[in-house]
Amino acid sequence: MNNDRIALARLKDLLWIIxxxxxxxxxxxxxxGLGASTNMTDQLPWGLWKVFNMVxxxxxxxxxxxIAAIIYIFQIEKFKPVARFSIVVGFLGYxxxxxxxxxxxxxxxxxxxxxxxxxxxxxxxxxxWCVSVYWSxxxxxxxxxxxxxxxxxxxxxxxxxxxxxxxxxxxxxxTMHHSSLxxxxxxxxxxxxxxxxxxxxxxxxxxxxxxxxxSTIVLLLISFSxxxxxxxxxxxxxxxxxxxxxxxxxxxxxxILDFTINQKWNFVFGPDISWETYLFWIEIVLQTIIPxxxxxxxxxRKRIIGLIIGTSSAVLGLLMHRIDTGIIGYFTSAETTxxxxxxxxxxxxxxxxxxxxxxxxxxxxxxxxxEPGTLADxxxxxxxxxxxxxxxxxxxxARLKRTLVTAVIVIPATWILFQDQATGPFKPIAQPIxxxxxxxxxxxxxxxxxxxxxxxxxxxxxxxxQEDFVDEYDFEKQEESCIMCHHLNLPNDNNTQxxxxxxxxxxDTPMFNAERHRNRFKTEAxxxxxxxxxxxxxxxxxxxxxxxxxxxxxxxxxxxxxEFSHQAxxxxxxxHGSCQNCHREREGDAAExxxxxxxxxxxxxxx
Amino acid sequence: MxxxxxxxxxxxxxxxxxxxxxxxxxxxxxxxxxPRDFFAHFKGxxxxxxxxxxxxxKTEGKESGTWRMVRRQCxxxxxxxxxxxxxxGAFSINAEGAVVYDxxxxxxxxxxxxxxxxxxxxxxxxxxxxxxxxCKMDETCQMDDGLPACVSACPTQATxxxxxxxxxxxxxxxIKSDPDLYLDHIYGREExxxxxxxxxxxxxxxxxxxxxxxxxLEHIRLPxxxxxxxxxxxxxxxxxxxxxxxxxxxxxxxxxxFNRKNKIAQEKIEKQSxxxxxxSLNVGPIKEDNHE
Numbered sequence: 001m002n003n004d005r006i007a008l009a010r011l012k013d014l015l016w017i018i019x020x021x022x023x024x025x026x027x028x029x030x031x032x033g034l035g036a037s038t039n040m041t042d043q044l045p046w047g048l049w050k051v052f053n054m055v056x057x058x059x060x061x062x063x064x065x066x067i068a069a070i071i072y073i074f075q076i077e078k079f080k081p082v083a084r085f086s087i088v089v090g091f092l093g094y095x096x097x098x099x100x101x102x103x104x105x106x107x108x109x110x111x112x113x114x115x116x117x118x119x120x121x122x123x124x125x126x127x128x129w130c131v132s133v134y135w136s137x138x139x140x141x142x143x144x145x146x147x148x149x150x151x152x153x154x155x156x157x158x159x160x161x162x163x164x165x166x167x168x169x170x171x172x173x174x175t176m177h178h179s180s181l182x183x184x185x186x187x188x189x190x191x192x193x194x195x196x197x198x199x200x201x202x203x204x205x206x207x208x209x210x211x212x213x214x215s216t217i218v219l220l221l222i223s224f225s226x227x228x229x230x231x232x233x234x235x236x237x238x239x240x241x242x243x244x245x246x247x248x249x250x251x252x253x254x255x256i257l258d259f260t261i262n263q264k265w266n267f268v269f270g271p272d273i274s275w276e277t278y279l280f281w282i283e284i285v286l287q288t289i290i291p292x293x294x295x296x297x298x299x300x301r302k303r304i305i306g307l308i309i310g311t312s313s314a315v316l317g318l319l320m321h322r323i324d325t326g327i328i329g330y331f332t333s334a335e336t337t338x339x340x341x342x343x344x345x346x347x348x349x350x351x352x353x354x355x356x357x358x359x360x361x362x363x364x365x366x367x368x369x370x371e372p373g374t375l376a377d378x379x380x381x382x383x384x385x386x387x388x389x390x391x392x393x394x395x396x397x398a399r400l401k402r403t404l405v406t407a408v409i410v411i412p413a414t415w416i417l418f419q420d421q422a423t424g425p426f427k428p429i430a431q432p433i434x435x436x437x438x439x440x441x442x443x444x445x446x447x448x449x450x451x452x453x454x455x456x457x458x459x460x461x462x463x464x465x466q467e468d469f470v471d472e473y474d475f476e477k478q479e480e481s482c483i484m485c486h487h488l489n490l491p492n493d494n495n496t497q498x499x500x501x502x503x504x505x506x507x508d509t510p511m512f513n514a515e516r517h518r519n520r521f522k523t524e525a526x527x528x529x530x531x532x533x534x535x536x537x538x539x540x541x542x543x544x545x546x547x548x549x550x551x552x553x554x555x556x557x558x559x560x561x562x563e564f565s566h567q568a569x570x571x572x573x574x575x576h577g578s579c580q581n582c583h584r585e586r587e588g589d590a591a592e593x594x595x596x597x598x599x600x601x602x603x604x605x606x607x
Numbered sequence: 608m609x610x611x612x613x614x615x616x617x618x619x620x621x622x623x624x625x626x627x628x629x630x631x632x633x634x635x636x637x638x639x640x641x642p643r644d645f646f647a648h649f650k651g652x653x654x655x656x657x658x659x660x661x662x663x664x665k666t667e668g669k670e671s672g673t674w675r676m677v678r679r680q681c682x683x684x685x686x687x688x689x690x691x692x693x694x695x696g697a698f699s700i701n702a703e704g705a706v707v708y709d710x711x712x713x714x715x716x717x718x719x720x721x722x723x724x725x726x727x728x729x730x731x732x733x734x735x736x737x738x739x740x741x742c743k744m745d746e747t748c749q750m751d752d753g754l755p756a757c758v759s760a761c762p763t764q765a766t767x768x769x770x771x772x773x774x775x776x777x778x779x780x781x782i783k784s785d786p787d788l789y790l791d792h793i794y795g796r797e798e799x800x801x802x803x804x805x806x807x808x809x810x811x812x813x814x815x816x817x818x819x820x821x822x823x824l825e826h827i828r829l830p831x832x833x834x835x836x837x838x839x840x841x842x843x844x845x846x847x848x849x850x851x852x853x854x855x856x857x858x859x860x861x862x863x864x865f866n867r868k869n870k871i872a873q874e875k876i877e878k879q880s881x882x883x884x885x886x887s888l889n890v891g892p893i894k895e896d897n898h899e
Contacts, residue, residue, distance in 0.1 A: 030735075032735065033735040034730075034732050035733045041732075042656065042657075042726070043726060045717040045721060046717065046721055072863070073862050074862065074866060075866045105717075106713075106714070106715020106716075106730070106736070106737040106738070107714050107715040107736060108715075110714045110715075111714055113712060114695050117695040118696065119691075119693055119694055119696035120845075121691045121838065122692055122693060122694040123844075124694040124716060168856060168860055169856070171855070171859055172851075172852055172855045173852075175855050176851050183844050184718070187691075187692050187718075187721060188721055189827070189829050189840065190817065190819050190827070190829075191724065191726070197827070199841070202844055202847070262828050263828060272826075333817075334726070426732070
């Protein structure tokens with residue numbers, strides 16, 4: 001007994017640490033926003049909190065409604081000993097799911113909107129309603145467990161009186177939202193991988209959730225018995241896992257029918273094999289094949305270790321299935337991946353740890369297994385009433401001290417350690433240009449540009465250009481002027497030669513300082529000849545520039561490796577915007593299409 | 608093209624005419640007063656982000672080394688998936704056919720981002736109170752000439768604005784006039800139930816626009832999406848829910864009454880014969896449950 005108590009105390013300490021750290025992350029998320037604390041992107045907007053905590057978490061908490069259906073509707077009294085346990089699991093499972101949602105949605109203070117703003121066409125609308133109402137129902141089902149320890153016999157009696165319609169409503173809502181949780185992903189037929197996308201998702205989600213829910217409660221019962229040194233009612237667990245096996249096998253049959261009727265076997269056995277295929281195989285083996293074999297073989301299912309392996313495999317398989325459907329199946333079409341960062345994991349686990357702590361409080365303080373009286377007997381509350389010393393035990397004393405000490409250590413530690421991820425402000429990742437520039441000089445006076453990406457870099461006096469343009473256009477802020485120059489939007493930057501803008505040698509603009517050139521050439525005739533090159537050999541222009549501007553030229557060989565890796569990228573990054581500005585200023589005068597103030601002058605369609 | 612208010616409006620982009628100058632992007636940024644774009648972290652290859660409603664995507668042409676510029680923006684579907692998906696109904700179609708977003712309803716669940724087949728809605732991840740951002744195509748981006756800012760800014764008229772049916776006629780006319788240049792396909796005419804923003808091109812745009820070709824749809828076993836919208840594809844399941852609510856609820860109540868009667872009858876027999884029969888059912892009833 002003592003040994004296990006120590007294990008339990010250690011587990012509780014661990015849960016407190018994770019819970020407090022998770023809540024610190026949660027605070028950071030509310031202060032600094034989602035961008036700071038998560039790795040979600042525009043392509044993969046649903047992350048760990050929604051898919052793991054919400055979609056998978058709700059699926060694992062199905063035991064509440066299955067056991068309720070068996071006991072209340074089918075009136076099989078055999079499962080009565082786990083009735084309250086399964087309600088607690090359902091209540092905490094759904095509670096933690098909804099808590100995770102609170103952190104996940106962008107505007108949690110508007111979370112009540114779906115109650116008043118309806119869109120019955122939305123699957124999420126239905127999920128939201130069902131889940132929140134069902135959670136209230138589990139709370140209601142749990143209520144007599146709490147009230148029977150307090151001196152409100154009439155209230156307890158009243159709750160029992162109206163329990164049946166509430167239970168029926170709860171079961172109905174459960175059948176609805178478990179299929180709808182799957183329907184959510186039916187909205188993206190072209191984005192979700194066909195291994196997981198199907199118009200059969202609703203029944204698949206519903207059946208697999210029930211199978212895994214029964215496995216979850218068996219796994220929890222075994223761990224609970226270990227922690228509290230209680231004997232395991234193997235007979236009961238065996239019947240539960242047989243039920244689980246039935247659902248899991250049914251799920252496998254549905255999946256096989258789905259693949260056969262919709263002709264999708266090519267994704268499983270070839271020829272359309274991708275990395276998703278291997279993932280799918282691992283998932284389906286864990287989710288159905290291992291548990292079904294173990295649960296249907298008496299030699300395995302009658303041993304605790306067999307039950308542990310089988311149920312863990314079913315739970316793990318379900319988690320994989322939900323995460324594959326909700327996140328990983330989108331990777332290929334999104335052309336990006338999502339790996340949750342540490343703070344996402346911590347908050348996710350923190351919420352579950354909080355649920356675990358409430359679970360321990362309920363099982364230790366209330367009659368979860370030794371239910372007093374039965375429904376048929378009309379309740380004889382042979383329970384000890386809650387005493388004041390018990391309040392002290394729960395909320396004060398050694399536990400409180402321990403928790404406070406943990407909090408004092410964990411809160412600042414988490415806050416400091418997660419400055420980069422959640423407890424610090426969002427740090428935008430700059431456009432690719434800055435990391436390239438910083439390596440050479442932080443003041444950005446001199447850059448090396450390879451405008452046409454031919455491997456030859458030129459010295460580019462960024463400072464000079466900045467001064468030219470900033471003075472010229474008199475922008476209010478230096479910052480603004482940089483935006484004007486640096487390109488607005490460069491998803492796939494391309495190469496633009498210097499000459500694309502500098503070719504205009506007839507005008508004295510910042511693009512081409514004609515005055516400076518004129519002075520260089522000394523005589524007007526030489527300058528005219530220089531200008532003439534443009535007309536004669538437009539394509540060779542760059543080369544002709546280099547005849548004079550040799551000093552701007554840096555060969556690749558002359559550059560150190562570090563310098564090379566810090567090259568500023570294409571010319572377009574830096575100057576394209578200002579070319580346009582200058583050229584466009586004269587646009588009003590230009591009527592002809594081949595005037596250089598028109599974009600078409602330089603840009604030709606399809607070149 | 609002049610606008611007639613009652614008609615469904617649209618935008619037709621002729622990829623062969625686009626020179627990639629990004630003046631549409633600039634016009635959009637200025638008109639909507641969008642802040643500086645630093646979301647390299649969040650955005651994908653298409654360049655759209657919480658601060659950019661439109662962007663130019665460089666797409667390789669028929670021969671390697673040749674390029675086409677494709678403007679990406681909200682497609683303004685005729686039957687938008689985002690509108691069906693949003694649980695608070697924040698999306699709606701206005702009189703001109705534009706899919707508009709009502710920020711005052713949004714709770715930030717980001718389901719529209721999952722539901723949009725073109726992956727258009729973007730999120731302000733950097734904000735503490737973030738909202739969905741996407742191309743508006745409504746009066747907020749109208750210039751003095753009655754055109755959206757992006758269309759008004761286009762120097763080559765590669766992107767034009769007008770009633771959707773007239774745009775289709777115009778696209779057909781252009782394709783007919785130069786069948787050697789254009790592919791005989793108007794992107795957005797029928798895909799996903801039709802979109803208000805359409806494209807004609809000389810190179811396949813399926814990948815860039817995320818409009819899978821017929822072969823691709825056949826490959827993922829959903830050929831109907833070539834003409835069918837996503838909301839109508841999943842529509843049957845929407846109606847399952849209320850039916851399920853009634854039938855499952857009634858079924859459960861029926862089973863309870865049936866079992867209750869049986870039990871009372873059994874108890875009577877028990878009393879009479881003083882027997883104590885064992886309940887031998889174990890997993891049977893659970894199986895029965897899954898038929899519902």
